[in-house]
Amino acid sequence: MIDKDISKTFYGDVGNDIGNVYxxxxxxxxxxxxxxxxxIHNPYCFQCGSIVVRVSFNRQGKELKDLILKFFSRLNxx
Numbered sequence: 001m002i003d004k005d006i007s008k009t010f011y012g013d014v015g016n017d018i019g020n021v022y023x024x025x026x027x028x029x030x031x032x033x034x035x036x037x038x039x040i041h042n043p044y045c046f047q048c049g050s051i052v053v054r055v056s057f058n059r060q061g062k063e064l065k066d067l068i069l070k071f072f073s074r075l076n077x078x
Contacts, residue, residue, distance in 0.1 A: 014052055015042030 021039045023032050040046050044055045 015040045015046035017047040017049065018053070019049060 016039060018040060021036060023035050023039075025032070027035070037043060046053055
C-alpha cells in the first residue's frame, strides 16, 4: 500500500489537533468562532489525536442531523 497523505491533496496542510483547541466560553459567539479558527487553522481538515478529519458537504445530500440519527440508530440496533 502506498503511504500518501490524502489530506494535503484536498485541503493543503492538516490543521491543528482539535484536542489542543481551547475556547473561552465566557466570550460572545463571534469571538469564540474567531478563536477557534485561529487555533485550528483549517476547519475542513484537522486532526483528532492520530486521526485526520476531513469535512466536506454535498448540496444535494441528506441533512447531517438525519445521517447522525441513522448512524446511532444502527449502532443501537433500532
